[in-house]
Amino acid sequence: xxxxxxxxxxxxxxxxxxxxxSRMMVDYGADWLHVDIMDGxxxxxxxxxxxxxxxxxxxxxxxxxxxxxxxxxxxxxxxxEPMADAGADQYTFHYEACYDHEEVIKxxxxxxxxxxxxxxxxxxxxxxxxxxxxxxxxxxxxxxxGFGGQKFQQDMxxxxxxxxxxxxxxxxxxxxxxxxxxxxxxxxAGANVIVAGTSVxxxxxxxxxxxxMRDKLIT
Ligand code: DX5
Ligand code: ZN
Numbered sequence: 001x002x003x004x005x006x007x008x009x010x011x012x013x014x015x016x017x018x019x020x021x022s023r024m025m026v027d028y029g030a031d032w033l034h035v036d037i038m039d040g041x042x043x044x045x046x047x048x049x050x051x052x053x054x055x056x057x058x059x060x061x062x063x064x065x066x067x068x069x070x071x072x073x074x075x076x077x078x079x080x081e082p083m084a085d086a087g088a089d090q091y092t093f094h095y096e097a098c099y100d101h102e103e104v105i106k107x108x109x110x111x112x113x114x115x116x117x118x119x120x121x122x123x124x125x126x127x128x129x130x131x132x133x134x135x136x137x138x139x140x141x142x143x144x145x146g147f148g149g150q151k152f153q154q155d156m157x158x159x160x161x162x163x164x165x166x167x168x169x170x171x172x173x174x175x176x177x178x179x180x181x182x183x184x185x186x187x188x189a190g191a192n193v194i195v196a197g198t199s200v201x202x203x204x205x206x207x208x209x210x211x212x213m214r215d216k217l218i219t
Contacts (some may be wrong), residue, residue, distance in 0.1 A: 002171060002185035002192040004217035006210050007198035008113055009175070010039070010056075011047060011148050014143065018052070019059040022199035025099030025200070026060060028207040029214075032068040033060075034175070034195045035088070040074040043146035050082040057087030066090070068094055070118060070175065070195075072145050073097065076104050086182050092173075093138050095127055105134050120145060124161040136150040142186075143176025148197040152177025164190025180212045187217045 008030045012152040013021045022033055035053060040046035053067065054071050071087040073079055076093035083091055091108045095117050098104060108115040116137035117128050121144060128138050140159050143150035153176070174191040179199025186194060194213055 002169060003031075004187075004214050005031040005171070005173075005193040006200075006214050007034040007173070007193060008193045008200045009034040009148060009195050010208070012197035013035040014091075014202035015048070015082060018057060021201075022060060022065070022141065023088075025206065026065050029210045030065075030200075031214075032066040032090075032193070035067050035116075037069060037071050037073060037079070038146065042094065043072045045146045048114045050079065050086040051205075053083065053088060054086035057074045058073040062087065064090070068092070068193075068195075070139065070145075071097075075200040077166065078105060080104065080107045080111055080113075084108075084113055088113055088134045090116055091120050092137060094118045094120065094145070095123055096120055099117055101131055102134065109134075116171075118145075118175075119159070121153055121156060125162050127164075129166070132170060135170075137171040137173055138163055139173040139175055139193075139199075140191070141176055142174050142178065145176075150177055150181075150205075152185075154182075154185055157185055160186065160189035160191050178213075180209060180216070183216050192217065 007023045038047040050052045067089045070095045091113045114136040118139035173193035175195035178196045
């Protein structure tokens with residue numbers, strides 16, 4: 001069976017304190033750190049790239065923190081090697097960003113990373129079915145990618161449920177607007193990996209929020 005995984009999104013950090021705040025999230029009980037890479041082209045926002053990830057990796061070594069990298073970039077193949085060299089653990093690229101998905105998956109695996117595919121709200125879930133046996137994770141976006149702090153799109157849950165029905169052992173991640181109020185819907189549909197930016201970083205007690213979400217996933 002799949003494990004419940006809470007992945008705080010470091011996009012909600014104060015970037016001047018990125019290293020310290022990332023370490024804090026791990027100490028607070030984060031299972032993974034969700035690392036949002038935005039190129040200002042695939043999405044209308046720019047975050048940071050492999051150089052920053054490499055600095056973070058020097059702070060939090062492999063084994064200390066799992067870097068779950070969400071690549072919101074136009075050319076996913078181009079960033080596989082730089083991200084692997086920077087120390088990424090998992091590389092999730094957007095289905096909508098390219099045509100030859102198998103080529104990208106193979107490149108990711110060849111560099112020793114786990115491979116995921118993300119789908120935007122307008123993309124139907126069936127498109128990933130032929131690829132799932134090569135994947136470690138499918139990410140069902142519950143907001144339009146590009147910005148934190150948006151409202152959870154509950155109507156994405158049928159996609160999660162359809163995936164879970166077909167693939168009982170797949171890591172199914174949801175991203176966007178997740179928090180203690182929305183995690184129930186996500187968990188009921190079958191998601192086991194919860195990305196949370198605003199709800200964790202702006203919580204009075206991030207450790208409590210992380211635990212609350214994990215507990216809700218288990219029950
Ligand atoms: C949005 C990013 C998310 C974002 C989530 O494009 O992929 O990971 O940080 O932030 P919240 O949890 O605030 O919606
Ligand atoms: Zn993300």
